[in-house]
Amino acid sequence: QVQLVESGGGVVQPGRSLTLSCAASGFTFSNFPIHWVRQAPGKGLEWVALISYDGTNKYYADSVKGRFTISRDNSRKTLYLQMNSLRVEDTAVYFCARGAVAGLYFDYWGQGTLVTVSS
Amino acid sequence: DIQMTQSPSSLSASVGDRVTITCRASQDISDYLAWYQQKPGRVPKLLIFAASTLQSGVPSRFSGSGSGTDFTLTISSLQPEDVASYYCQNYNRAPMTFGQGTKVEIK
Numbered sequence: 001q002v003q004l005v006e007s008g009g010g011v012v013q014p015g016r017s018l019t020l021s022c023a024a025s026g027f028t029f030s031n032f033p034i035h036w037v038r039q040a041p042g043k044g045l046e047w048v049a050l051i052s053y054d055g056t057n058k059y060y061a062d063s064v065k066g067r068f069t070i071s072r073d074n075s076r077k078t079l080y081l082q083m084n085s086l087r088v089e090d091t092a093v094y095f096c097a098r099g100a101v102a103g104l105y106f107d108y109w110g111q112g113t114l115v116t117v118s119s
Numbered sequence: 120d121i122q123m124t125q126s127p128s129s130l131s132a133s134v135g136d137r138v139t140i141t142c143r144a145s146q147d148i149s150d151y152l153a154w155y156q157q158k159p160g161r162v163p164k165l166l167i168f169a170a171s172t173l174q175s176g177v178p179s180r181f182s183g184s185g186s187g188t189d190f191t192l193t194i195s196s197l198q199p200e201d202v203a204s205y206y207c208q209n210y211n212r213a214p215m216t217f218g219q220g221t222k223v224e225i226k
Contacts, residue, residue, distance in 0.1 A: 045206055
């Protein structure tokens with residue numbers, strides 16, 4: 001079955017960096033676009049970033065553009081999110097989500113990893 | 120960016136009631152609309168894509184309709200396990216945007 005497992009979350013001070021990982025299994029990772037979506041505590045869902053199946057195309061929400069970098073290693077079936085210059089408002093659970101073949105929606109989600117930005 | 124506005128923000132209904140949630144896009148998105156269910160403390164789950172196509176395994180009491188700017192998610196007979204927040208999502212193009220969510224409770 002499709003599995004996405006995030007890791008790398010934790011508590012970090014404002015202005016510092018953190019890298020999240022998402023390990024995939026149960027499907028041909030290199031065939032699918034993958035997204036990061038976040039959810040601040042008690043709030044709604046916010047799309048963060050998208051990477052195409054082969055890593056050549058990347059898209060970002062304005063709120064993270066220039067600070068976050070999405071990447072993937074298809075040989076390791078792993079997605080990454082490098083987060084720099086973190087802000088308090090980046091505090092959220094970060095989900096990786098598989099992009100559907102038919103469109104830019106999300107058909108499978110990981111369990112999420114919590115990032116807390118606090119001094 | 121396309122703004123997605125859901126209503127109501129919360130509702131309380133009885134078991135067996137018909138429940139309707141609406142989602143309005145700030146511009147025409149054709150049928151590039153998905154709905155997700157997020158139960159308390161759980162991961163979001165895809166219910167519907169292409170405005171009206173039920174994801175495999177989703178109970179048939181859920182249905183979606185609409186195109187252009189106005190969309191609806193309907194639960195034909197509310198069940199206790201349907202207590203959750205529901206989100207619409209535009210996927211016409213990046214950035215993909217979500218509605219603010221509708222919290223559904225049992226009366």
